[in-house]
Amino acid sequence: MGFMEIGLLGPLVVTVRGTSVVPSASKPRQLLALLATNPGRELGMVAISDELWEDCPPGGPTAVVQTYVKQLRRNIAAALDPAEGSDAKEILSRGYTGYRLNMPVAGVDAHEFEAVSRQGRQALATGDSVEASRLLSAALSGWRGPAFDDVHTGPALRAEALRLEEVRLAVLEARITADLNLGRHAALVSELTALASLLPLQENLHAQLMLALHRCGRSSHALEVFRRLRGSCVQELGIEPSRRLQELHRSVLACDPVLDSPVPSLAAF
Structure with missing residues (x-):
């Protein structure tokens, strides 16, 4: 210590x-x-x-x-x-x-979280999904709740809390990508379902859930995820989902074999 x-x-x-x-x-x-x-x-x-x-x-x-x-x-x-x-x-x-x-x-958990997260993202970028999943999981394990959970926050701390939460979400998405690369789609469905419910307008998590469901042979459920996301986007924001999500939707409808490749190509959609 x-x-x-x-x-x-x-x-x-x-x-x-x-x-x-x-x-x-x-x-x-x-x-x-x-x-x-x-x-x-x-x-x-x-x-x-x-x-x-x-x-x-x-x-x-x-x-x-x-x-x-x-x-x-x-x-x-x-x-x-x-x-x-x-x-x-x-x-x-x-x-x-x-x-x-x-x-x-170095004695601050937020600094350690970001340092380990950078290592994990670098591993993911170089194709080492095993190491990426390990590092990103380790980084996320340091979170004990929302940042400054028991502190009354003013402008500076509120901004920092929002920044850290955005980083956390990006790291979480990267860790899920690594796990999808490793074929862990079945184990991810429950986690992604909960995340999509908590974040009904977060497209990346919905895309990951659609891919996991499709790979589990549950394409109809993947299409339902898209319908719910589209409804939320239209009702809350007055816009359609991004072209990327619409192309993923069409690929699921067409049972495009690229979705079943060992390494998912969500970035292509």
């Missing part, structure tokens, strides 16, 4: 020597989450105030932030070993314009 570990992919986790330093109060917790999202980077008072209060800062916001920082430092100091001579003010330091949480990004 490292000196400090940060978990953003779910409820906020910040530990020092294995002891949690996350406060129970909402605003100090939000400040800690903001600093933990930017390890080693000084955040100015303007950025901190915008996150904590948006357009309605209190009178004397600097003094209020200083109070929150003192509380965070007390939590950090309580987790430190006095024999090591570490100082909470060195870990959560004051800079010229604001505050900085001094730790390497």
Whole structure:
């Protein structure tokens, strides 16, 4: 276990020597989450105030932030070993314009998630679906829930949560592609069915579900997936599914043998 570990992919986790330093109060917790999202980077008072209060800062916001920082430092100091001579003010330091949480990004689960995900996508791009599935599955296993799940979020944290969720979804799609490449379509049907229900306008997941169902000999169900997606697109967005999905639909109708090839060619549709 490292000196400090940060978990953003779910409820906020910040530990020092294995002891949690996350406060129970909402605003100090939000400040800690903001600093933990930017390890080693000084955040100015303007950025901190915008996150904590948006357009309605209190009178004397600097003094209020200083109070929150003192509380965070007390939590950090309580987790430190006095024999090591570490100082909470060195870990959560004051800079010229604001505050900085001094730790390497390697101790942040979101950084690890993205690093392993890049390796997995590279393996997928080079045709190593076994390694891609392993790496992408490992990356996704680090998620414990929605990012900042127990933190009240302002503009900066909301934007980061949305970014991380988009990355997570892309990694999930890549992992499913790797598993389809490996012929695991039968095992994927239940997962993809649930995902398509949760994300009724997400075309890539519906395309993957259509392919998995077709490969399981359930082409009629694959066509029904397209009909539901088309209904959602027309009703919610006023548009038809993309040409790619329409071409996949026609290929299922025609029982195109390319859909049964060992490596699916969804990118061609």
